[in-house]
Amino acid sequence: MTDKKRDTPLLDELETGPWPSFVKELKKSADNPMTGDLLGLLERSYEEKIGHWKHGGLVGVMGYGGGVIGRYNDLPEEFPHCAQFHTLRVNQPAGWFYTSDVLRKLCDIWEKHGSGVTNMHGSTGDLVLLGCPTEALEPVFAELTELGFDLGGSGSDVRTPSCCCGESRCEWACYDTMAATHEITNEFQDELHRPAFPYKFKFKMSGCPNDCVASIARSDMSIIGTWRDDIKIDQEKVRQYVASGEVDMRRDVTSRCPTRCMRWDGTTLSIDNSNCVKCMHCINVLHLALSPGDDRGAMILIGAKAPIIGGALLASVLVPFLKMEPPYDDIKELAEAIWDVWGEHGNNRERVGEFIQRVGLGNFLEQIGLDPVPEMVIQPRTNPYIFFESDEEEE
Numbered sequence: 288m289t290d291k292k293r294d295t296p297l298l299d300e301l302e303t304g305p306w307p308s309f310v311k312e313l314k315k316s317a318d319n320p321m322t323g324d325l326l327g328l329l330e331r332s333y334e335e336k337i338g339h340w341k342h343g344g345l346v347g348v349m350g351y352g353g354g355v356i357g358r359y360n361d362l363p364e365e366f367p368h369c370a371q372f373h374t375l376r377v378n379q380p381a382g383w384f385y386t387s388d389v390l391r392k393l394c395d396i397w398e399k400h401g402s403g404v405t406n407m408h409g410s411t412g413d414l415v416l417l418g419c420p421t422e423a424l425e426p427v428f429a430e431l432t433e434l435g436f437d438l439g440g441s442g443s444d445v446r447t448p449s450c451c452c453g454e455s456r457c458e459w460a461c462y463d464t465m466a467a468t469h470e471i472t473n474e475f476q477d478e479l480h481r482p483a484f485p486y487k488f489k490f491k492m493s494g495c496p497n498d499c500v501a502s503i504a505r506s507d508m509s510i511i512g513t514w515r516d517d518i519k520i521d522q523e524k525v526r527q528y529v530a531s532g533e534v535d536m537r538r539d540v541t542s543r544c545p546t547r548c549m550r551w552d553g554t555t556l557s558i559d560n561s562n563c564v565k566c567m568h569c570i571n572v573l574h575l576a577l578s579p580g581d582d583r584g585a586m587i588l589i590g591a592k593a594p595i596i597g598g599a600l601l602a603s604v605l606v607p608f609l610k611m612e613p614p615y616d617d618i619k620e621l622a623e624a625i626w627d628v629w630g631e632h633g634n635n636r637e638r639v640g641e642f643i644q645r646v647g648l649g650n651f652l653e654q655i656g657l658d659p660v661p662e663m664v665i666q667p668r669t670n671p672y673i674f675f676e677s678d679e680e681e682e
Contacts, residue, residue: 293317295326297333313404320368321402321418328366346373346421348428352481354438355424371420372402376413376439377431378472378479381465382452383408392434400427410505411489412449413439442482443636448472450492451499453512459570460494461512461583462611468492470615475622484626485633485642495579496567502591502602507639508622509588509602512611516580517560518569524576525556540569584610587621590640600640607662624655 402418439447453464491502588602
């Protein structure tokens with residue numbers, strides 16, 4: 288039996304639904320012996336209802352501690368072509384912009400050395416190459432670097448910074464997300480490639496509060512574009528929305544404002560900008576009439592994570608507003624101050640958000656040298672037995 292004709296009745300079921308199937312895509316590459324064995328191994332996992340992958344230890348390229356994730360199957364005699372099926376994370380260009388020529392060259396490299404299976408893109412942001420034998424790691428890495436690519440992050444290091452397309456395509460972007468991502472990636476190459484932290488640390492950049500890369504839910508340091516002056520209003524275009532019947536101002540706009548800071552009197556839309564929380568809802572609905580103000584920058588949030596040891600956390604505000612100007616020294620200094628404290632006192636596999644919960648926000652801010660501000664308060668305190676220290680009372 289050839290790999291291409293392997294009998295996979297359980298996997299075949301996944302091709303029958305209405306949605307795109309990864310099985311169908313894998314079968315297109317089944318001429319590659321690695322992918323053929325992969326299909327067989329996956330079919331076996333479905334039959335036995337157990338996974339047949341194991342982590343067989345550290346594997347990587349010379350000089351790097353991250354970027355390669357070792358994968359081995361526990362049935363190497365039966366599926367020898369995917370006995371080693373390592374994953375390479377390749378640092379994607381900011382905003383995921385590629386030329387078709389570069390994409391073809393990337394695929395040529397991967398079909399030459401690996402399984403030909405890719406993930407465009409992983410949740411971290413990287414271009415993921417799935418299925419590389421150990422002896423091919425160095426040749427793949429050499430050809431990737433010759434093409435201008437580097438490996439991304441894996442393990443307890445800075446993970447590959449990622450961003451939305453920002454000012455390149457989005458009119459709401461409040462700073463150049465792609466420039467910031469490029470600068471931060473270059474600045475922290477050592478932290479990206481050589482794991483030295485208690486656990487992973489992610490930067491994600493969103494150009495506006497719509498947060499199209501979900502940075503507030505997934506990144507240890509979330510940099511979200513915002514503005515601090517008034518929302519710009521074209522009253523004539525607002526009236527056109529209403530006259531056309533496209534928008535019901537009360538139903539679609541003012542009643543959905545989380546702080547009720549908007550008023551519509553039938554002819555004029557007024558906004559109490561001092562109470563605006565920059566949620567973007569009104570701008571998304573009235574996108575031809577409203578737009579962010581001109582005094583633009585970003586807010587820095589800290590501590591998001593998915594549930595692993597503890598529960599999921601959304602990021603909370605650390606710096607309410609920062610002008611985003613190259614070379615972004617404020618962000619670099621803040622990140623390094625956080626790493627110094629977290630790296631010394633953090634527990635193994637403890638994310639920054641969990642570390643802050645454990646030591647307390649006040650202690651954390653004192654150690655990184657940042658003054659507390661009201662925007663850092665997630666909710667009013669529920670414990671009344673909190674007292675100022677004696678030296679603070681004297682002051």
